[in-house]
Amino acid sequence: MVGVFRGPSQRNTRMTNMSQRTAVTLGTSAFVESTSGRLLPDLEIIALNRMGFGRSLQDLEAWRSLPGDSAEKLSAWIERQLHSDRIDDSECEKRLEGLSTINKPIERLWQDHYRKAPEGDKKYEAIYQPVEEVKAATLLRAVYSKRQLQEVLADFWHNHFNVSPHRSEEIAPVFPSYDREVIHRHPLGNFREMLEAVAQHPAMLFYLDNAQNSRNGPNENWARELFELYTLGALNYLGVMRQKDVPGFADGRPVGYVDDDIYEATRAFTGWRVNDNEDEWQPGMEDTGSFRYYDLWHDRFQKSVLGKQLSPDQPPMKDGRDVLDALAAHPGTGRHIARKLALRLIGDHPPESLVEQAASLFTSQYQAPDQIRQVVRLLLLSNAFATTWGDKLKRPFEILAGTLRALSADIKAAQPTVGKLWQMGQPLFGRVPPDGYPDHKEAWSGTSSMLERWRHVEGFA
DSSP, X not given: OOSOOOOGGGTXXXXXXXXXXXXXXXXXXXXXXXXXXOEEEOHHHHHHHHSSSSOOHHHHHHHHTSSSSHHHHHHHHHHHHHTGGGSOOHHHHHHTTTOTTTTOOHHHHHIIIIITOOSTTHHHHHHHHHHHHHHHHHHHHHHHOSOHHHHHHHHHHHHHTOXXXXXXXXXXXXXXXXXXXXXXXXTTSOHHHHHHHHHHOHHHHHHTTGGGOBTTBOOOHHHHXXXXXXXXXXXXXXXXXXGGGSTTGGGTOOSSBOHHHHHHHHHHTTTEEEOOOTTOOSTTOOOSSSEEEOGGGOOOSOEXXXXXXXXXXXXXXXXXXXXXXXXHHOHHHHHHHHHHHHHHHTOSSOOHHHHHHHHHHHHHTTTOTTHHHHHHHHHHTSHHHHHOOSOOOOOHHHHHHHHHHHTTOOOSOHHHHHTHHHHHXXXXXXXXXXXXXXXXXXXXXXXXXXHHHHHHHHTTO
């Protein structure tokens, strides 16, 4: 399943030989749309599929009402989607009104769906109601939201900072807060701010065990995934060697990380835990389900992470924040995140020159409040965005949402519709390992998965 679903009103989409198009101006640079001779759909189709979950009649009308040629329309559409807070999305929000948990504060989620969950047959239903409602909201937004790019990026960041809400009964109740306060609050903002929001959220603290990370019982799960998946990436892991032997260490700019960086970062995050003191036996703790820095658990001695020396007895949380600062500013993080964004927004084989350009921008703007927005804009305005087609395989969630958008479907009950994703091979938030669902075609080209996706589409015929 490559490309876009065509509903009854969309089957006659005109295909244009892009090799015959002339150069057009996009932003401040001219580009030739294609020289390969490959047939590409109109630019509106590429944009609405790449920056959203597929074209709807409403979006097609909105695109075509924009002034100018296709390049000018694309530029205007990009700016509109990059500032989603300016888009009236009240129609979509009305569809979410029956989901009672998605806007609950974390303290109420913790009490209502964990501490006060009834015993017996109703316990599981109470604990996992918030998760099921986030799933329903996720599908409804993907299908009906006018803030399509925001929802594409929310899906991206959920996969990047993957949390499996079914891993424990402590995670499931607070999952709406993670979706709301972390993922949907920061998709186009500053990566460093988003990183701290992730590090402090109880869903992640429970998922990767930092809620139990103390000076007397260190747990490295969070620190290891922080380096390997969320920031520098596995390509910047240099294996077992001394920190001082890493190239660039002497200048305070090591080119990569080693195991000792992870061990030291583990110590830096001791005491970052959750207010879960049900029996009130720990001094100063509460039972709200919210984040808590617990000084009694913190390793106060000096540490060394990525060539930076952390002094002993620093102020509360400064050790962990120093680690986040170093990771967010490291060029390896820029390359890792830029490549993943290019894979999502362009294709499985984005031009290396574009990835490097995006990585350089990501790193140079690591303190900017709109850092991610700047990088996403660069990718969307690139020649590669407008001329790449057929280089990705739509995953089941994208196919489900895209089909419903193409057919202008009116979903009366979202949760049964979400259930179709189990058969299609991508249950929402069902990835148990912290790496998230893969984002390359080879992972989704198996015969069983393809067959279920074909059956899904056939069911709408």
